[in-house]
Amino acid sequence: MTGRKVLQVDWVPGSDQLRGRCHCGAESVADDPVAMWKWLLDHPNHWPDHQNHPSFVRREAP
Amino acid sequence: MSEFVRNQWYVAAYGREIGRELFSRTVCGESILFWRTEAGAVAAMSDRCVHRRFPLSQAPSHLAGDTVVCGYHGFTYDQGGACVAVPGQTRIPRTARLTSYPVTELDGFVWVFIGDRANAGSTRVPRAPWLDMPGWTAVSGMEPLAARYSLLVDNLLDLSHETYLHGGYIGTPEVAETPIVTRVDEEAGIVHVSRRMADAACPPFYAKSTGITGRITRWQDIEFTPPCLYLLHSRIAPVGVLPGADGADPDAFHVEVVYALTPETEHSTHDFWAVARDFALDDQGVSGFLEENNRTVVLQDVAALNVLERVIAAEPDGYQELSINIDTGGLAARRLIAKLR
Ligand code: FES
Ligand SMILES: [Fe+2]
Numbered sequence A: 001m002t003g004r005k006v007l008q009v010d011w012v013p014g015s016d017q018l019r020g021r022c023h024c025g026a027e028s029v030a031d032d033p034v035a036m037w038k039w040l041l042d043h044p045n046h047w048p049d050h051q052n053h054p055s056f057v058r059r060e061a062p
Numbered sequence B: 001m002s003e004f005v006r007n008q009w010y011v012a013a014y015g016r017e018i019g020r021e022l023f024s025r026t027v028c029g030e031s032i033l034f035w036r037t038e039a040g041a042v043a044a045m046s047d048r049c050v051h052r053r054f055p056l057s058q059a060p061s062h063l064a065g066d067t068v069v070c071g072y073h074g075f076t077y078d079q080g081g082a083c084v085a086v087p088g089q090t091r092i093p094r095t096a097r098l099t100s101y102p103v104t105e106l107d108g109f110v111w112v113f114i115g116d117r118a119n120a121g122s123t124r125v126p127r128a129p130w131l132d133m134p135g136w137t138a139v140s141g142m143e144p145l146a147a148r149y150s151l152l153v154d155n156l157l158d159l160s161h162e163t164y165l166h167g168g169y170i171g172t173p174e175v176a177e178t179p180i181v182t183r184v185d186e187e188a189g190i191v192h193v194s195r196r197m198a199d200a201a202c203p204p205f206y207a208k209s210t211g212i213t214g215r216i217t218r219w220q221d222i223e224f225t226p227p228c229l230y231l232l233h234s235r236i237a238p239v240g241v242l243p244g245a246d247g248a249d250p251d252a253f254h255v256e257v258v259y260a261l262t263p264e265t266e267h268s269t270h271d272f273w274a275v276a277r278d279f280a281l282d283d284q285g286v287s288g289f290l291e292e293n294n295r296t297v298v299l300q301d302v303a304a305l306n307v308l309e310r311v312i313a314a315e316p317d318g319y320q321e322l323s324i325n326i327d328t329g330g331l332a333a334r335r336l337i338a339k340l341r
C-alpha cells in the first residue's frame, strides 16, 4: 500500500460478502455495496468505538 | 439544475475529424464550432453567430483563411472568436465576440474545457497514450448514444453485463462469475475495478485477434477518471501464464480499451471508443476485425441504453434501484462524479 488515501472493497472470493478497508486501516464486512460505501465514507466515525468492533483489523501504518 | 459536471476537460472529437471544414459538436449542452487554422491548431468557439444566432457550422458559412464568415449576413470572426468584420460599416460592436474554448490535442483526441476558462490550466487532462504510441496499433470510432451520460458510466463500470449483453463477442460466463476488487483513490479521484479470471473461456473477440485457441487467463483492470476518460487495461494470456517477477510480460497480449464519455445533452452522450493492442501491429485483418467487432459491441450497449433512457425518462425522479456486489465500482464512480459537481 502507498500512503495515498485509498478505499478498497474486496468481494470475498467464494462468498457473497464484501470486505471494505478504509485508508485508516479499519475494516468491515457488508452484504451489499450500498451498506459498504456507507460504512467506508463514515470515516473517521466508522462507529463510536470501531477499533473494538469484532471486524476491525489493525493494519500497520504504511 | 444542470446535471453536467463543469470545469472539466471533455473529449469533443478525434483530431482526424477536425480540418479545414467547419465542424460542430455539442458538449454539455454547448454547441461548439471547431476548425483547424492554416498553421494546424484547433480553434473552438460558439457555433452561434452573435448577430442573429445563425449556426456558423451551417453552409454557406465558411472559412476564409483563419477567419469564419457567417453564411447569413457575413459577420467574420478570428480564431479567438473576436469579430473582425461586419457588413456595411467599419465600427465593430465591442461585444461582438464568440465564446471561445480552451482546447488540447492529446493522444489523438481533441479535448475541450467546459466551464470557467480560468480553471482550464489547473485542471488535469487524463491520458490514453496507447492511441498514439510506438509499439501499439489502435482502431477507434464514436457512436451517438440517445441516453444520459450516467447510464454509460453505470454500463462501463460493471462489466458483468458482458456475459449477458455481449455473449458470443466479449462475454463469457466467467466475467459475471468472477469477484471484483474495487479501489478508490480519493486524492487522485480515480476508481479502479479489477476482475482477474485465472481460467476462462476465450471469447471470439480475443480468440480471433490473438490466435489463442485454448482457455485463457484474463485480466480486466478498469481505471476511470471522472468525468470523461475510462480505460480498460485488458491482459490475455494462455491459461496460467503470468507476468515475470520483474514485470516483463512477453507472453501475454495486451489490449487497452479506451472510452471517452462526453455528455451531449442531458439525455444524450457521445460514446467515443478505441481499442489499442501491442500485437499483430501491422495486420490489417486484425485491425479490421477488432474495429468491426468492438463497434458491434458498442452498438449492443447503445441499443440497450437507448431503451433504458426512454424507460427512465418516463418515470418520476428517484426511481427505485437495487444494487448488488457487481455494482460496487459503479457506486464509487457515481460518488466521485457527485463530488466534482
Ligand atoms: S446571423 Fe450571422 S451575420 Fe447575421
Ligand atoms: Fe457493454
Ligand SMILES: [Zn+2]
Binding pocket: A022, A023, A024, A025, A026, A043, A044, A046
Ligand atoms: Zn477510516
